[in-house]
Every structure is written in C-alpha cells, then in structure tokens.
Amino acid sequence: MKKIFKILAVVLLIVLVYLRIAIYPQLDLLSGFSAKSIASGHFIDGRSLETIQQGDNDIDKVNWVTNKINDAGKLVTSTVYGLKERKAIYREGLGATLINDDFDTTKPYEVPKRSFIKTNLPFPYGDNEPKDTVFKEIDYDQLNAAVSTLFDKKGEKKNRTRSVLVIYKDRIIAEKYADGFTKYSKILGWSMTKSLTATYFGILQKQGKIDIQKPAPIAEWQNDIRKKITINDLLHMNSGLAWEEDYGKISDVTKMLFQAEDMGKVQAEKPAVFQPNSHWYYSSGTTNLLSKILRKQFKTHQEYLDFWYSSLLDKIGMHSAIVETDMAGNFVGSSYGWATTRDWAKLGLLYLHQGNWNGEQLFDPSWAKYVATPTNGSNGLYGAHFWLNAGGKYPDVPRDLYHCSGYQGQMVFIIPSEDLVVIRMGLSEDLDYNAFLKAVITSLKNHH
The missing domain is CATH 1.20.58 (Methane Monooxygenase Hydroxylase; Chain G, domain 1)
Structure with a gap:
C-alpha cells in the first residue's frame, strides 16, 4: 500500500511541476486575452458577457476564465480559477486597454478629437443608404448563393461568419449578417489594423512629411x-x-x-x-x-491621436472606427482596430480608387501599387502590410487581388481588375476563399 502511495505522490508531483512550468505562466495570457476581449466587445459594440464568452472567447483554454463586468467603472476583471487576475479598462475614445497594477486609472488622458460630419450622399461617400442599383449583367441568385456558402446552417459552428459584403463599381450588390449582427455592429479587424497603420505612411509621404x-x-x-x-x-x-x-x-x-x-x-x-x-x-x-x-512625426501626443482620425478614418467616413491604445497611450496598430463591416469596406474602396476619396487624393496612386508589390522572400504572398495573390494563393482569382487580413479570417479583398471589394468578418479561418471569390466573380458574368 505504501508503495502505491509513493507512486501516486510522485505522479502528483510530476503533474504539479508540469502545470507550474507549462500551464501556469500561460494563465496570465488567458485571463489577459479574456479581460481585453470582453471589455472591447461589451463597451465598444454593446455585446453581452454571454455573447462574448460563447463567441469571441470560445477558444481552447480561454473557457477556463471567469469574467466580471463592472459597468459603472467601465472595467472587466478576469481570473483563471481564481488565479492570475487581469483587468481591462474602457476609456471613451481610446477603447479598452489591458492594465497592470502600476497603471493609474485616475490620471487624466488625452483622447482623439473626432469629426463626425454627416453628408447627404449615399454609401460609400455619405451616411445615406446605398443607391439601389441593379446591374443587368449580374446573376444575383448565383451571387447570393456564393455568399450563403460562407454562413453556417442552423445549429452549425463551423464557418462562423458574422458578415459578408460585396461591393461592385462602388455599389453594394450583396450584404448578409449572421444572427445578432447588423450593419451597425462594430467588429474587431485584428491584423487588418496593420494595413490601416501602413496607410498613414502613404498619407504622410503624399504630404511630403516622411x-x-x-x-x-x-x-x-x-x-x-x-x-x-x-x-x-x-x-x-x-x-x-x-x-x-x-x-x-x-x-x-x-x-x-x-x-x-x-x-x-x-x-x-x-x-x-x-x-x-x-x-x-x-x-x-x-x-x-x-x-x-x-x-x-508629431510634436504632441494630441496631434498623433488626432491624425489617425482626421487624415483617414473620419476623412473617409469610417465614423464607427476606433483604434485602441496601449498603456503608454500609443495606438495598437498591429491588432486593435474596430469598425462596422461597411466602414471596413471603405478602406478597401480607398485602395481600389488608388487613394482617391470622392475627388480628394489622400495618398499617391503609386502608394497603392507599392503596398501590392511583393516583398523580397515572400513568394508573392506579401507586399507592404497587405497580403497578395501575386504568387497565386487563390489560383482561380485574378493575380492583382490584394487584401487586409486578420486573425480568424477577417478579410477586405481588393480586386482592381474586377472593380470589386469583398469583406468577410467572423471567427474561423477554415474557409475556401478561392471557391467563394471565383463564384462571386463568375456571377458578374457579362461584365467584360
């Protein structure tokens, strides 16, 4: 009997050592991811705790985390079985920020000045509903069938698409949302934010400042x-x-x-x-x-904050957009941009039109070419903060396609040769974009 106890004690010790070395340090990341995700989803898009836990946080091990929302304090607290408590604070204008114990929540902070000028133009150049344009050459049944393939059937949790938007010749020709999501839902673009960040260098270059x-x-x-x-x-x-x-x-x-x-x-x-x-x-x-x-590039922090909105986001009417900041107050340009599906589409349209937004040139046309030209060593997969089809990743889609891409399959596809911008937002990467895009392009059957 003693021998069995000894063996069990040794096994238990090994398990505890393994947990301490392999799992325990990860807990910080799990509770951190969860707190940040819930603070952003809840305070930026108004989602409930349950919706976020079952959707955005439905990731391996993240479901170990217990989360509490403090609406009055605009704070989320998360722990893994009571361990590794992490907090995320929401501040209007800056979004949600994961904070540590040294962070002073009472300290004053600067927020970007926004300009929400409403215009009477239809989408994409204004706030009115898009013109209801029916193109004779488009097979709408085929187009809508292609869009539907990206959505789950009732009870499924495979494709996990939240929204799809197809824009042809500046007109919305297909738009579909999953249950619980609408054209007003703000969705995290994850690494699509990288393409946004790069765009500021194109704008500064056009202004002769960099x-x-x-x-x-x-x-x-x-x-x-x-x-x-x-x-x-x-x-x-x-x-x-x-x-x-x-x-x-x-x-x-x-x-x-x-x-x-x-x-x-x-x-x-x-x-x-x-x-x-x-x-x-x-x-x-x-x-x-x-x-x-x-x-x-700016003398003051306020100018840096304002520039992201005045030179681009508010300029092209991405009024729903917010880029979140880190504890130091800098924009997390790699990952934390939020916007509605229609507003993400505007970034794609700006590139489709080579920097021209309704007559105003925000960056030189050469910049659009620059970001879509393959970089050394990427085998035609990558340009300058945009992903490319130059190497034929999507074999049945034009090679001039380039796109913003984010974790879990956030996509803004720009296809200049077809005058197309296609957006997909969701929670899964396992989609056949080649087949989907081919079907969309085929549905524009007589357009050449």
Whole structure:
C-alpha cells in the first residue's frame, strides 16, 4: 500500500511541476486575452458577457476564465480559477486597454478629437443608404448563393461568419449578417489594423512629411547593424530583427499584446538576426514599432491621436472606427482596430480608387501599387502590410487581388481588375476563399 502511495505522490508531483512550468505562466495570457476581449466587445459594440464568452472567447483554454463586468467603472476583471487576475479598462475614445497594477486609472488622458460630419450622399461617400442599383449583367441568385456558402446552417459552428459584403463599381450588390449582427455592429479587424497603420505612411509621404526609404528613426539602433533598417524594410516585414509570432504559447507577440505597457518598444529592443531586406518574417511587433515611429512625426501626443482620425478614418467616413491604445497611450496598430463591416469596406474602396476619396487624393496612386508589390522572400504572398495573390494563393482569382487580413479570417479583398471589394468578418479561418471569390466573380458574368 505504501508503495502505491509513493507512486501516486510522485505522479502528483510530476503533474504539479508540469502545470507550474507549462500551464501556469500561460494563465496570465488567458485571463489577459479574456479581460481585453470582453471589455472591447461589451463597451465598444454593446455585446453581452454571454455573447462574448460563447463567441469571441470560445477558444481552447480561454473557457477556463471567469469574467466580471463592472459597468459603472467601465472595467472587466478576469481570473483563471481564481488565479492570475487581469483587468481591462474602457476609456471613451481610446477603447479598452489591458492594465497592470502600476497603471493609474485616475490620471487624466488625452483622447482623439473626432469629426463626425454627416453628408447627404449615399454609401460609400455619405451616411445615406446605398443607391439601389441593379446591374443587368449580374446573376444575383448565383451571387447570393456564393455568399450563403460562407454562413453556417442552423445549429452549425463551423464557418462562423458574422458578415459578408460585396461591393461592385462602388455599389453594394450583396450584404448578409449572421444572427445578432447588423450593419451597425462594430467588429474587431485584428491584423487588418496593420494595413490601416501602413496607410498613414502613404498619407504622410503624399504630404511630403516622411521618406520611407530613410533609416527608421530609432536612437537605440544607431550604434549597430540596425541603423541600416529603413521604414520601407519595416513596412515590408523585412527588417531582419528577431521576433516570434506564435499565439499558441508564450512568445514575443503574446507577451507584447498581453503584458507590455508600451507595445512599440518590444520589437525595437530586439537584436538583428538577418541583414535588412533579406529575410521576410511577419511580425506584429514591427507594426507597433511603426505606430511609435508615427508618434515621432508629431510634436504632441494630441496631434498623433488626432491624425489617425482626421487624415483617414473620419476623412473617409469610417465614423464607427476606433483604434485602441496601449498603456503608454500609443495606438495598437498591429491588432486593435474596430469598425462596422461597411466602414471596413471603405478602406478597401480607398485602395481600389488608388487613394482617391470622392475627388480628394489622400495618398499617391503609386502608394497603392507599392503596398501590392511583393516583398523580397515572400513568394508573392506579401507586399507592404497587405497580403497578395501575386504568387497565386487563390489560383482561380485574378493575380492583382490584394487584401487586409486578420486573425480568424477577417478579410477586405481588393480586386482592381474586377472593380470589386469583398469583406468577410467572423471567427474561423477554415474557409475556401478561392471557391467563394471565383463564384462571386463568375456571377458578374457579362461584365467584360
């Protein structure tokens, strides 16, 4: 009997050691992810705790977390079985921010000044409903059937699509939402926010205020090989800096998103492991470093905050949009942009029209070409903060397709040769976009 107890004690010890080493450090990320997700979904889009837990937080291990919403204090508190408590605070204008114990919630903070000028034009250039245009050449039955393939049938939880929007020649030709979602629902774009962040460099370049071919203005890099890294290298994810982008474990990206006070610093502090422009590697840290570089273009923090809205988001009527900030007050340009499906579409339309928004040129047409040109080493998969079809990832879709892409399959597809912008928002990556896009394009059957 004693022997059995000894064996059981040893087994228990091994299990406890394993949990301590392998699982315990992850708890911080789990409760952090949960608190942030609930604070954003609840306070930005008005979703209930239950809706978020069953939808956005329905991820392996995240369902271990217990969450409490404090509506009066605009605060969410999350723990994993009582351990590793994390808090996220919501501040109007800045969105939800995961905070640590050192964060002073009473300290005054600046918020972006917004301009919500209503116009009497129809979508996309105004706030009125889109013109009801019926194109003779489109097979609408085929189009709607293609859109329906991305949605789950009753009781299914496979495709998990929340919205699909198809815009042809500036007109909405198909629009569909899952139960609980509407054209007013704000949805997190995750890494689609990267494409947004990059766009500010195109705008500043058009204004003659930045030269992306110049070395990145990072003081700490000036004494080593990193001084050669240009803003262009960063936009192409080709800096050669060390980084690990792995969401399944404790890695550079999860430590940055769920622990760092100043997310822009994390990539800046990494050593170079390759020569610039010789090794393409996708890094969310790089985008937050770019957000920090944008901050350096302005004398005051207020100007930096305002610029994101006045030069782009409010300029093109993305009035539902909000980009959330980190504890240091900088925009989390890698991941935390929210907007309605129709407003995400406006970003796609701006690129479809090569920077021209209803007659005003926000960035040069050459910028649209720049972001859609393959970067070194990506095999035609990636440009400058946009994903590409140049390498034929979607074999039955035109090669000029390029797109914003985010975790769980947030997509804004831009297809210049077809005058098309297609948006899909949801909670699953396992979709056959090649077949879907091919069917959409085929439905515009006589348009050439």
